[in-house]
Amino acid sequence: MSTIDKAMAVLSAFTIDTPELGVTEISRALDLNKVVVHRLLRELEANGMIEQDPDSKRYRLGYEVLKLATRKLSSANLLRTAIPHLDALREETGESVHLSIKRGEAILRLYIVQTRHFLRYSADVGDESPIHCTAAGKILLAYSNPDTWRELIARSIARFGERVPTDIDALCDELESLRSGKVAVDDEVFQSHLRAFACPVFDSHGRVTAAVSCGGISERVPRKRFPAMIAAIENSCATISRELGLCKPD
Structure with a gap:
């Protein structure tokens, strides 16, 4: 699986029923190493595609996803x-x-x-x-x-x-x-x-x-x-x- 495929899989893991996820949850759902998931999340966060709740430390989709959908x-x-x-x-x-x-x-x-x-x-x-x-x-x-x-x-x-x-x-x-x-x-x-x-x-x-x-x-x-x-x-x-x-x- 390429890096792009892995990043898309991470984004797709967020659903209406599960709008916020932790690293461990994503790792289990996608059968990916937690280190890999953490790196992907950091890169997606840097590009505005993912954001982290400062209190719970869980992740959710970022506003860049909304901007793309709006376009x-x-x-x-x-x-x-x-x-x-x-x-x-x-x-x-x-x-x-x-x-x-x-x-x-x-x-x-x-x-x-x-x-x-x-x-x-x-x-x-x-x-x-x-x-x-x-x-x-x-x-x-x-x-x-x-x-x-x-x-x-x-x-x-x-x-x-x-x-x-x-x-x-x-x-x-x-x-x-x-x-x-x-x-x-x-x-x-x-x-x-x-x-x-x-x-x-x-x-x-x-x-x-x-x-x-x-x-x-x-x-x-x-x-x-x-x-x-x-x-x-x-x-x-x-x-x-x-x-x-x-x-x-x-």
Whole structure:
């Protein structure tokens, strides 16, 4: 059993019926040496996953476990709230709709509803794409810490390859404009013959938690369609954000 397996076993030993345990109890339950259990508990405690009662000296789960669970529930709530509106956005525009979150120098697709058209950009849930040259990526990057922009752009280019020449100064200027509420546009940059638009989704604290992008083959998305598609995406994101608890003054 690896160290990670042993640590997970220790965490799993705490239940609703046994919220607090001592070293001996954990050692017996897991058939592990008490010295090993004590070392694992100390390491888990140092990382906030376990805490020790100062009086009883028994251990219980720490607040870091709660924080991780809260993040998981937040993602589930995001999907549960967003999916009906993403499906409706596909019906309104006729084009593919993606829900993505930021993961380092990449975007991770949480949900995709594909266009009914035969010609489409192929992508799957769980796929990652560059953060610096996709519409959703630029939105998520724009609302991250500006001090990290250049580093993340460089890492994105290094990981995915530079699809087109990237003027980092110009991109940073674009990111500044996106923070003021503008819609991100990918006009055949990430993929030739693909046009996409993206807007942010805000949580109840006013933080950007995801990006919704919508786009399709450039022949189906001529420039005269831009205003209608942008308006549809903005309305969809505003509705999702409200349902997630965002309150904005009139």
